Amino acid sequence: MILPIVAYGDPVLRKKCEEIDADYPGLESLIPDMWETMYQASGVGLAAPQIGKAIRLFLVDTSPFAEDDELEEAERGQLKDFKKVFINARMESETGSKWPFNEGCLSIPDIREDVNRMDTITLTYMDEAFETHTETFSGLLARVIQHEYDHIEGVLFTDHLSSLKKRLLKGRLSNISKGKVQVDYRMRFPDMKRKR
Structure with missing residues (x-):
């Protein structure tokens, strides 16, 4: 089932998320629904918030x-075959040098900006069978994982921008939260006026 993606401005995007266990209600359908939602929106990652x-x-x-x-x-070979579920992830380390890459977010449509992130990370997480893994990722793979990891920490990619850039984007971000944006996937807007 395709779920609506929460837009910028919704408080859930600012919450530090809670760990879950294998008994989390509806988990067996939630993960396939999240895959379907992500693919329908042409995303490469999607976080529960x-x-x-x-x-x-x-x-x-x-x-x-x-x-x-x-x-x-x-x-390219590494990216082609990479498809994973991350549960209860914890960042162990971020190392190497920072490098810029143009990022976007399904919750912040029509805004893309260069974000500097470290090039290597080590993460401890559980897969969908709740088996624990500790792995090191680098390059673009590390970046995508860092972006999604930020979501479960209540951080958005726009938080990594300079204060000047944030001020320049303020009006566009406000419009997104009000639903004044064109998207070709289902979204839920926090500040959209409800029709009676």
């Missing part, structure tokens, strides 16, 4: 990036 749930769950499928000819062959 983006569908209104303040839980530590996100998923990533970087296969669309594998078409990018500017990437090295090894990285």
